[in-house]
Each structure stands twice: as C-alpha cells, then as structure tokens.
Amino acid sequence: MNLIPDVALADNTSQRLPCVVILDGSSSMAEGGAIEALNEGLRLLESDLKADDVARQRVRILVLRIGAPNDVQVVTDWVDAIDFEAPEIEANGTTPLGLAVHRALDEIEAEKERYRDNGIPYNRPWLFILTDGEPTDLGWERAAAECCAAEEAGRVSVFGVGVGDAGLDKLARFSTRQPLRLKGLAFREFFLWLSRSARVGSQAAPSDAIQMAAPSDWAVVPGRG
Secondary structure (H helix, E strand, O other), X not given: OOOOHHXXXXXOOOOXXXXXXXXXXXXXXXXXXXXXXXXXXXXXXXHHHHOOOOHHHHEEEEXXXXXXXXXXXXXXXXXXXXXXXXXXXXXXXXXXXXXXXXXXXXXHHHHHHHHHHOXXXXXXOEEEEEEOOOOOOXXXXXXXHHHHHHHHOOOOEEEEEEOXXXXXXXXXXXXXXXXXXXXXXXXXXXHHHHHHHHHHHOXXXXXXXXOOOOOOOOEEOOOOO
C-alpha cells in the first residue's frame, strides 16, 4: 500500500525513524534459494513491525531493488510500518549499487524535508545495503564517497550486508563501519534483528544515539569463519 507521503504525515505527526533498504535483485540471487529466503524475511519484517504499537506508527520504510528491468526500482515507496506490505523481489539483471545508493540518499533528504515541512521530529535515518555481488555500474565510487560523507556528517547511518560471496571490500567503501556477511541464508534472522532494532529506535529521542543489538544471530563474526 503506497500512501501519498504528505497526507500520511499530516494524519500522523508522530516522531519518525526513516529506514531505507536496498535489496539486490540481480540474477545471481536466483541461485540456491536466496531470493525465496529474502522474500520470506521481508514478510517477517512486516509482521514483526506491525506487532509493535509504537514502531508501527513511527518507523517509515522505503525499499529499493537493484537489477533489471529498471536498474533501480522503488518497490515500496515511503510508508509507515502500519501500512507496509512486504514486496516480492524478483531476481534478474545486474547490480547497479552506486545508482541505488545515490537514489537512496536523495530519497532520504527529500523525506527529511517533508518532516520539516510538517513539523515532525525524526531520528537519524538508517540505510541498509544487502548484496551478493559487487557494483556493476560506472562511477559507483563517487556514490560510495558521497554515502560515507553523508554518514560522517551525521545525515544517515549506513549498514552493509554481504550475501554469499559478495565482495565486502567494495561494499565497505559505502560506509564508515565495516560490512558484515550474512550467515548462509539467514534473512529471517536479519530482518527480525532489523525490526527489533527499529522497535527500540522508534522510542529513542531524536538526539539519542540508538544502540543496535549484537547481530550474532545472522552475521558471520570476523575471524570465526
């Protein structure tokens, strides 16, 4: 369900925690059941957020898919968690990660402007990047530098997650923090962690630093394989 953003914000003036999720929908995600596990995880994200009375009103979600046919596709436009419907991600095409990150940063700034126009306080936005490959678009390095600069300036918090054999060295260039690698196909555990983190974050004051739970259920711990 995609609501007109300004109408949704006028009807619900609660503080917001904006969250953008970039999902790899390239052809390689069709292998080994990855895309099916990803979609199952998205459905869990929907149900878990909606089960929390505060998060369902305050968490705002935007989902971008990278791959064909549109390179960067908005599969879920900005929506409050109460109205979020898990999209069905398909696997085809390449991995234009730079284009997706640039689009995500633009969307975040536009969303913050809508908050200001409607007098709505907000927490620092979150940007999650999930990919099983490496950027395929020219000039992705500029987008990576832009993303790091935005994070260093306090405009966004960026979290990179590598799936399978994803190249973490390149993914690391999009954030000031090191990316983590997903344990196998632990998408359900990842999205449950994201939801539970958002539940806590949605109750934090805009000036507070949000403490994320340890990602032990879904991430490979460096040095332990």
